[in-house]
Amino acid sequence: MSETRIRVGGAEPYDVVVGTGVLGELPELVGERVRTVAVVHAEGLPEIARPVCGVLEKAGYTVHPLPVPDGEAAKEAGVLAGLWSSFAALGMTRSDAVVGVGGGATTDLAGFAAASFLRGVRAVLVPTTLLGMVDAAVGGKTGINIPEGKNLVGAFHPPGGVLCDLATLVTMPREDYVSGLAEIIKAGFIADPRILELVEEDPAGAASPDGPHTRELVERAIQVKADVVASDLKESGLREILNYGHTLAHAIEKAEQYRFRHGHAVAVGMVYAAELSRLAGRLPADVVERHRAVLASVGLPVSYGADAWPELRATMTIDKKSRGATLRFVVLDGVAKPGRLEGPDEELLAAAYREVGR
Numbered sequence: 001m002s003e004t005r006i007r008v009g010g011a012e013p014y015d016v017v018v019g020t021g022v023l024g025e026l027p028e029l030v031g032e033r034v035r036t037v038a039v040v041h042a043e044g045l046p047e048i049a050r051p052v053c054g055v056l057e058k059a060g061y062t063v064h065p066l067p068v069p070d071g072e073a074a075k076e077a078g079v080l081a082g083l084w085s086s087f088a089a090l091g092m093t094r095s096d097a098v099v100g101v102g103g104g105a106t107t108d109l110a111g112f113a114a115a116s117f118l119r120g121v122r123a124v125l126v127p128t129t130l131l132g133m134v135d136a137a138v139g140g141k142t143g144i145n146i147p148e149g150k151n152l153v154g155a156f157h158p159p160g161g162v163l164c165d166l167a168t169l170v171t172m173p174r175e176d177y178v179s180g181l182a183e184i185i186k187a188g189f190i191a192d193p194r195i196l197e198l199v200e201e202d203p204a205g206a207a208s209p210d211g212p213h214t215r216e217l218v219e220r221a222i223q224v225k226a227d228v229v230a231s232d233l234k235e236s237g238l239r240e241i242l243n244y245g246h247t248l249a250h251a252i253e254k255a256e257q258y259r260f261r262h263g264h265a266v267a268v269g270m271v272y273a274a275e276l277s278r279l280a281g282r283l284p285a286d287v288v289e290r291h292r293a294v295l296a297s298v299g300l301p302v303s304y305g306a307d308a309w310p311e312l313r314a315t316m317t318i319d320k321k322s323r324g325a326t327l328r329f330v331v332l333d334g335v336a337k338p339g340r341l342e343g344p345d346e347e348l349l350a351a352a353y354r355e356v357g358r
């Protein structure tokens with residue numbers, strides 16, 4: 001099957017290319033103006049980084065592989081500063097480009113390095129995890145963590161193109177693959193109920209890169225994200241819906257020193273947001289149960305430590321959707337009907353957590 005191109009609109013439109021064995025499309029995404037390409041890749045993925053570098057060299061670019069730590073350890077200020085120094089040592093200019101190769105953590109870092117070096121050079125992203133393809137590499141949110149919290153430093157810097165080669169998914173550890181399903185299911189609850197039906201009809205298939213609907217699930221989730229970010233790149237309104245479940249999720253990740261997978265935290269966070277919606281009188285109980293059922297069916301967690309609430313509540317205050325002292329949540333008024341809950345009282349917040357804490 002040939003590749004699909006999903007156009008992400010906005011001031012600087014770009015394509016997300018999806019297919020199997022589509023690496024040959026990469027030079028076109030990098031573009032003709034570029035001379036030097038820094039390939040920022042997760043150090044544990046040499047088998048994927050090598051062909052990426054090869055295809056770029058063959059196309060005539062001067063290519064410099066720059067390995068960074070695997071996973072969340074990449075999203076640190078020290079690693080970012082190391083990339084700035086490497087780019088400068090390579091003599092990169094504004095007509096050069098960064099290609100980010102790896103999971104969401106790697107592409108968040110590579111994207112932010114590109115956003116900040118020389119106040120902005122071109123970034124092309126090659127996500128190699130399910131989560132990276134359906135969410136992290138699309139939409140231009142880039143950034144790193146700081147000890148005070150998740151993604152607290154970053155920039156909106158849309159990529160020049162995104163290449164999703166589904167062939168790379170086959171080597172993914174199962175737990176990481178399932179983590180990506182949480183963001184796909186999120187897209188289902190906020191915007192595209194067909195995603196939920198596809199997962200519910202065949203949870204085992206959904207949890208495997210060889211499943212019958214893998215490509216459709218990936219493309220549907222990308223389309224949801226593309227539609228949202230095209231109209232609200234900088235999260236002044238609509239884009240907040242992509243943050244469904246993330247207020248609690250980011251607090252859990254911080255409490256776990258970023259050793260808890262992002263998608264697993266988002267799964268718990270969505271159940272919390274659904275309970276919050278129900279207790280606020282906005283969502284029927286059966287839709288909350290649908291969250292638990294569909295997430296658990298693919299092996300995602302739906303509860304978290306009961307004793308953790310005071311620490312999680314304190315961390316949630318720093319969420320980016322807050323305005324002043326007012327906490328703001330993305331909630332649901334039904335499937336594909338996202339809304340906002342502003343300044344819920346403390347008892348409501350705690351009561352919703354009692355439904356999640358085990």
Ligand SMILES: NC(=O)c1ccc[n+]([C@@H]2O[C@H](COP(=O)([O-])OP(=O)(O)OC[C@H]3O[C@@H](n4cnc5c(N)ncnc54)[C@H](O)[C@@H]3O)[C@@H](O)[C@H]2O)c1
Nearest residue numbers: 042070071072103104105128129131135136141168171172
């Ligand atoms: N920018 C955004 O809009 C956005 C959206 C969602 C998530 N995120 C961020 O993405 C990150 C999570 O991304 P993730 O789930 O991809 O995790 P990850 O980047 O930490 O990758 C998980 C692990 O899988 C390895 N890996 C990557 N590709 C592989 C492959 N093909 N085969 C085998 N191993 C592979 C990685 O090296 C890493 O060890 C979080 O930091 C999250 O905050 C960002």
Ligand SMILES: O=C(O)C(=O)C[C@@H](O)[C@H](O)[C@H](O)COP(=O)(O)O
Nearest residue numbers: 135139141150151239242243246320
């Ligand atoms: O793209 C967005 O917007 C999202 O919120 C997508 C989320 O899945 C993603 O985890 C994002 O990085 C969270 O953003 P943050 O602004 O809460 O750090």
Ligand SMILES: [Zn+2]
Nearest residue numbers: 183246262266
């Ligand atoms: Zn997320």
